[in-house]
Amino acid sequence: MNTEIIKVDPIEPDRKSVMRAARIIRKGGIVAFPTETVYGLGADAFNEAAAGKIFEAKGRPRDNPLIVHLKGAEQLELVSLVNEEIMNVARKVWPGPVTLVLPRAHDLPDPVTSGLKTVAVRVPAHPVALALIELSGTPIAAPSANLAGKPSPTNAKHVIEDLQGRVDAIIDAGETFFGVESTIVNLAVNPPVLLRPGALGTEELEPIIGKITVPEEAHGYESEVAIAPGMKYRHYAPAKRVVLAGDRKNYLKILERSAGCGIPAAICSEEMKPAVDALGIRSIIIGRESDLYTVARGLFSSLRILDETDADFGVAQPFDERGIGLAIMNRLRKATGHTIINSPDELPHALYRQC
Numbered sequence: 494m495n496t497e498i499i500k501v502d503p504i505e506p507d508r509k510s511v512m513r514a515a516r517i518i519r520k521g522g523i524v525a526f527p528t529e530t531v532y533g534l535g536a537d538a539f540n541e542a543a544a545g546k547i548f549e550a551k552g553r554p555r556d557n558p559l560i561v562h563l564k565g566a567e568q569l570e571l572v573s574l575v576n577e578e579i580m581n582v583a584r585k586v587w588p589g590p591v592t593l594v595l596p597r598a599h600d601l602p603d604p605v606t607s608g609l610k611t612v613a614v615r616v617p618a619h620p621v622a623l624a625l626i627e628l629s630g631t632p633i634a635a636p637s638a639n640l641a642g643k644p645s646p647t648n649a650k651h652v653i654e655d656l657q658g659r660v661d662a663i664i665d666a667g668e669t670f671f672g673v674e675s676t677i678v679n680l681a682v683n684p685p686v687l688l689r690p691g692a693l694g695t696e697e698l699e700p701i702i703g704k705i706t707v708p709e710e711a712h713g714y715e716s717e718v719a720i721a722p723g724m725k726y727r728h729y730a731p732a733k734r735v736v737l738a739g740d741r742k743n744y745l746k747i748l749e750r751s752a753g754c755g756i757p758a759a760i761c762s763e764e765m766k767p768a769v770d771a772l773g774i775r776s777i778i779i780g781r782e783s784d785l786y787t788v789a790r791g792l793f794s795s796l797r798i799l800d801e802t803d804a805d806f807g808v809a810q811p812f813d814e815r816g817i818g819l820a821i822m823n824r825l826r827k828a829t830g831h832t833i834i835n836s837p838d839e840l841p842h843a844l845y846r847q848c
């Protein structure tokens with residue numbers, strides 16, 4: 494398949510260019526596009542065959558439902574059952590990086606919701622995404638635009654790496670704004686439950702939604718039960734092994750010892766870099782600890798960069814779990830396959846290496 498690359502400005506996208514992509518969606522094709530969180534891979538949410546193509550292109554298991562993207566809260570009743578309370582919440586959180594799980598409307602095709610009685614919906618706060626939905630004339634079903642299991646794409650280069658030749662078009666509008674996916678909250682239960690921590694912290698959502706239950710799994714700890722269907726799969730993982738230090742205080746000790754196990758790459762903050770340099774170990778900077786939004790933006794890129802280096806494995810630093818930090822730690826724990834270590838003695842077992 495020939496993949497058309499359409500370059501547009503992220504803030505003032507040329508409507509003719511976005512129209513080219515919208516025509517593809519209207520005709521039942523699939524298009525990767527930027528949102529404020531990560532790039533999505535979109536299809537007409539009401540076209541069963543088109544939605545099916547998304548699963549093919551990503552290698553995504555069919556039991557992992559998609560998020561339906563709307564151009565505004567007023568479209569909500571096209572896809573879900575609504576009442577005044579839900580509309581109030583929707584109007585306050587959208588457009589923005591929050592996905593609401595709601596009772597589904599009957600006429601939504603099955604591949605989108607994987608046959609569940611609920612549907613995940615959001616209105617993205619990105620000019621290109623909004624223009625695309627508007628010009629397509631239909632809600633757009635879209636998961637993140639990566640191959641299943643890989644880190645989500647935060648720029649068009651990531652999408653091209655994963656999906657070139659597998660999708661009809663990729664809209665390139667540079668880097669996304671947040672770098673981690675939306676926060677998913679299940680509003681179909683009372684009290685609401687956090688299904689996936691994301692770009693907007695629960696601290697900011699609770700004044701709007703009320704008390705949100707945060708299950709242990711939201712931290713990204715290993716668990717038998719998946720709270721959102723997609724959370725049970727291996728996720729966000731680079732090809733190379735990554736271990737995560739359980740505590741910032743042990744990080745340098747663990748990193749130093751890991752150099753006896755092979756070639757490490759430190760996946761760390763700008764603040765940590767001088768100490769890492771002093772050990773003579775290569776670093777991949779995620780962002781600044783003093784501004785966790787920069788860490789969120791750099792997170793998935795740093796995991797992809799690890800695979801491009803000649804390091805044997807990555808050793809990641811932990812971050813504060815407040816606000817967007819909960820999403821950062823959730824993704825890091827999953828990316829390491831839950832290999833969290835608290836002492837250098839655990840390295841040989843964690844890395845499957847003699848050291």
Ligand code: TXA
Nearest residue numbers: 530532533558611612613636637674675721722723724
């Ligand atoms: O920021 C985002 O949310 C990005 C952009 C493109 O919007 N999208 C994204 O989609 O991250 P995806 O498919 O990678 O993650 C969607 C998650 C999956 O874990 C899926 O299982 C869950 O949402 N999900 C979808 N429908 C659901 C439902 N009805 N109930 C519970 N979880 C649902």
Ligand code: MG
Nearest residue numbers: 636637638645
């Ligand atoms: Mg995804």
